[in-house]
Amino acid sequence: xxxxxxxxxxxxxxxxxxxxxxxxxxxxxxxxxxxxxxxxxxxxxxxxxxxxxxxxxxxxxxxxxxxxxxxxxxxxxxxxxxxxxxxxxxxxxxxxxxxxxxxxxxxxxxxxxxxxxxxxxxxxxxxxxxxxxxxxxxxxxxxxxxxxxxxxxxxxxxxxxxxxxxxxxxxxxxxxx
Amino acid sequence: xxxxxxxxxxxxxxxxxxxxxxxxxxxxxxxxxxxxxxxxxxxxxxxxxxxxxxxxxxxxxxxxxxxxxxxxxxxxxxxxxxxxxxxxxxxxxxxxxxxxxxxxxxxxxxxxxxxxxxxxxxxxxxxxxxxxxxxxxxxxxxxxxxxxxxxxxxxxxxxxxxxxxxxxxxxxxxxxx
Numbered sequence: 001x002x003x004x005x006x007x008x009x010x011x012x013x014x015x016x017x018x019x020x021x022x023x024x025x026x027x028x029x030x031x032x033x034x035x036x037x038x039x040x041x042x043x044x045x046x047x048x049x050x051x052x053x054x055x056x057x058x059x060x061x062x063x064x065x066x067x068x069x070x071x072x073x074x075x076x077x078x079x080x081x082x083x084x085x086x087x088x089x090x091x092x093x094x095x096x097x098x099x100x101x102x103x104x105x106x107x108x109x110x111x112x113x114x115x116x117x118x119x120x121x122x123x124x125x126x127x128x129x130x131x132x133x134x135x136x137x138x139x140x141x142x143x144x145x146x147x148x149x150x151x152x153x154x155x156x157x158x159x160x161x162x163x164x165x166x167x168x169x170x171x172x173x174x175x176x177x
Numbered sequence: 178x179x180x181x182x183x184x185x186x187x188x189x190x191x192x193x194x195x196x197x198x199x200x201x202x203x204x205x206x207x208x209x210x211x212x213x214x215x216x217x218x219x220x221x222x223x224x225x226x227x228x229x230x231x232x233x234x235x236x237x238x239x240x241x242x243x244x245x246x247x248x249x250x251x252x253x254x255x256x257x258x259x260x261x262x263x264x265x266x267x268x269x270x271x272x273x274x275x276x277x278x279x280x281x282x283x284x285x286x287x288x289x290x291x292x293x294x295x296x297x298x299x300x301x302x303x304x305x306x307x308x309x310x311x312x313x314x315x316x317x318x319x320x321x322x323x324x325x326x327x328x329x330x331x332x333x334x335x336x337x338x339x340x341x342x343x344x345x346x347x348x349x350x351x352x353x354x
């Protein structure tokens with residue numbers, strides 16, 4: 001079976017994935033905790049590869065998880081035009097996302113996670129590369145920030161496959177039609 | 178008990194309430210039907226008043242329901258600066274939305290529905306007038322159109338009260354914190 005490409009991400013009720021300063025602490029509810037793993041445990045079971053844009057990679061490495069690479073159990077691909085030496089589980093590639101996905105889908109493996117950020121997501125939406133959208137809605141109107149879906153993308157019709165409600169969050173799983 | 182102000186509306190997965198031509202046919206899934214009433218029957222039981230912006234009023238009257246006024250069982254308020262003579266169940270008012278809601282909340286009655294469009298919604302969000310948000314997510318990425326929530330609004334924290342999945346749609350009910 002072809003490896004599925006899955007966008008797994010959280011957005012605010014008004015469609016932002018980061019606030020205007022690029023922060024993502026509101027996803028956890030700031031000082032409260034939603035007491036949910038955002039469906040991660042179930043989601044990650046069928047994933048062995050994660051693709052990140054350069055900015056998201058830097059944010060995770062330099063701000064969110066300084067001690068160790070968060071996805072060390074996965075094969076990570078970072079899309080970047082910087083020359084960085086590959087590490088044991090991170091490959092740095094300067095490649096069109098469509099080509100990378102085509103290449104990965106010709107190899108055997110589990111599903112492929114599109115982690116973000118917005119640039120990468122919107123390239124994938126434009127090319128209709130995403131097979132499944134797993135989107136958690138965080139109950140806040142941020143008012144400004146970085147949008148998950150940019151304008152001037154093409155129309156993409158989806159089909160709702162499953163919904164979960166977890167401690168204050170809605171997780172919607174959609175498939176490409 | 179104070180009459181609640183409820184935003185009951187549908188948005189696309191990327192946050193639009195109308196496409197770039199102002200059309201709302203995608204809410205019904207274009208040629209397919211979601212076979213859902215979008216929670217309307219339950220929602221409308223506790224509503225006796227609906228507030229509409231001038232453009233939304235015109236769109237309903239001139240495009241969506243030519244034969245009769247769709248909300249004839251409710252008291253409608255249309256915010257407009259045009260001088261129009263009130264009819265039996267429609268009042269045309271040129272009034273700040275906060276003042277109108279204050280006035281209505283001093284009267285006895287059921288809950289108050291903020292119907293749209295985007296201008297009205299965003300005035301209400303800015304003033305934090307909405308007690309409950311009942312938002313249906315339609316499984317389509319439109320790519321462009323009229324946004325439900327404008328940018329440069331202030332941050333509003335909500336609490337998820339209930340979720341329903343109905344034939345391909347997710348309905349989320351959120352309360353002001």
